[in-house]
Amino acid sequence: MTNRDVARIFDRIADLLQIKDENPFKIRAYRKAADSIYHLDEDLTYIQKSGRLGDIPAVGKAVQSKIEEMLEKGSCEYYERLTHEVPEGLLDMLALPGIGHKTAKLIYDELGIDNLPDLLKAAREKRIRTLPGMGAKTEYNIKKGMEMLKEASAKSTLGLALPLAEELRDYLLNSRVVEEAAITGSVRRGKPLVSDVDILVSSCSFEAVHHAVSSYRRLEEIESLGTDHIKGRLGYNLNFEIIIVPPADFLSQLFWSTGSKEHIKEIRELGGEEQGGAFFSEEAFYASMDMQYISPELRENRGEIEAAGKGEIPQLIELSDIKGDLHTHSRWSDGAHEIEEMVQAAKDSGYSYLAITEHSRSLPISRGLNEERLKAQGKVIEALNVNLDEFRVLKGSEVDILKDGSLDFDDDVLEDLDIVIGSVHSNFKLERDKQTERIIRAIKNEKVDIIGHLSGRLLNRRPGYEIDRDRILEAAARNQKIMEINAHPDRLDIDEETAKIAKDMGIKVAINSDAHSKQDLKLMKYGVINARRGWLEPADVVNSWELVDLLDYIQKKQS
C-alpha cells in the first residue's frame, strides 16, 4: 500500500465515524493523521522498517498499529468493521454539495437509501422532501450535484493523470517488454482535464506487452484488446490506452497520437503526410512544412499553425525559468511546515526567493493571521533573512477581499509587506456585477500586487463564481496588477485562455504554487504547463525575473 492509499483509508474511517456521530475530536484525529501521512516525504514502508512510525506528527499508538496492519496485510480490520456498520455507499453521497454526514445518515435511516442512483431516484420522485429539514431545493441540489459528479467521473485532472501516466510509462520501460515508451495524447499536451491516459510504446511482441500490463499493480480492468492497442481502466477511475507500434514508427506515431484532432486536421489539410522511418523527428517534420517547431501544449489549432508559418511561435516559459514562488503557506496559518522548512525546499528547487503569504484573519478555519501575528511573523522573516545568502524570504499576505471589495487588513499593515495577494474566499454567490465590482475595488487598491485564483474554480468540483472577466482584466491592466496562475492542478486559475488574453493586454502573470506543504512547491510544474498553453514567455511571468526586477515592477524597494 502506498502512503496515499493508507491516508485514504484513514480519511474514510473519519467519514464513517462522522456518519456514526462519534466524538468529533476522534474524527479530527483520524483526519489529521491522514493529512500528515499524505504529506510525508518518505515511503511508510521505509519509515516502518527504521522504526519511526511513531515520529510522524498526529500518529499515536492507535493509528500506528493500524498503519502496521495495513502495510503487513493490505487491509485494516477496524475499517472493515466500520463498513459493516455503515454502508460505504453513504460515503459517495458526501461528494454531493450540500450533503454532509448528518443528511446522508438521515436519508439512510429514514428511506433506506445507501447509494447514489437510489438517491437520485428518490429526489426525482420528490421523496427527499418528506424528511425533516429537507425541501424542494435540496432535491434540486441533489439532481444538480449528480450531473456534476457524472461530468467529473468522465474526466480526470492532470494532477491525477500525469503522475499515473509517468508511473505506467516507467513500469513498461522497466519491464523491458518495450523498446520505447512515451506519454502522448492530451496528457502530453498538458490539458487540465483529460478523459484518458495514452501511452505510446514500440515493441515487436504484443503478447509480452499484454502480459506486463496484466500484472500492473494499478490495473482494474482491460476493456479492449488488439495487436496494436490495449485499453482499460486503472485505479482512481482513470481510463488508459496503450498504443503499440513497430519501433521504426515510434517517433512519427508520437506526433500523430499527440493531437489535438483539430491541430492534426489542419496539418493534413496543409499537406502533412503520414511518414515513418528512423529519420522522423517532430522538429524536422514541422520544418518540412516550412514551420517552426510547435510544442505539444500549443497544438490546439488556436493560431499556432499560422504563427509557426510566420516564425512567431513564442519562446515558451519553462520550469527552469522559475526563480521563486510568490504564494505559499506555513504552519503560521494552514500550512504543514515551518517557514524554515519551506525555505529549504524552495532552495532545493533552485529558487532564489520565496514569499510567505498566510491567510488573513477573516478565514479562521485556516488560522488566518491577525495584525499582531502578521507583524510577529514579519519579525521572524526579517531575522531569517539575516542569515540567508543569495536567498530572500519575502513578507507577504494572501489577504481576503471582503464582500464589499475592501481588504481584511488596513493599508498601513499592508505597507510593511513585500508582496500582497488579494483573494476571494467567501460570498461566492454574489451576483455578477457585485462580484466584479468587489474584485475591481481590490484591484484599485494600490497596496495589492497580485490577484489570487481569480475565478475560484475547482476543477471537477466547483465552477468559478460569476464575474465579468473582461472588465476585471481591463482594470488589472490599467492598475498594473499581476494576475496569478494558481498552479494547483485542481485550480489552474486563471485558465489558459484568460492567460493568453491577459498577455495580449500587457498584463503580467505570477505562477504560484499556493503550497500548503513543502512538497506542494512541486505543483509549480502544472502552473508552468498551463502558462505554456496560454502562450506565455518568461517576460510575461514575473517570478521568472530576478527579484530586483520583480520588486521594481511592483514599486517596492529592496530593503
Add this chain to the structure above:
DNA sequence: GCCGTTTTCGGCCCGACTGTTTTCAGTCG
C-alpha cells in the same frame, strides 16, 4: 485519538451561509 516548555488529563480552529424554518441545524471553507 493525539498531545504536552502551565498539562499524562483535559483540551482540541470558527464564522457565515443555506435551506429550512420562524429560530436553527447542517454544511462549507
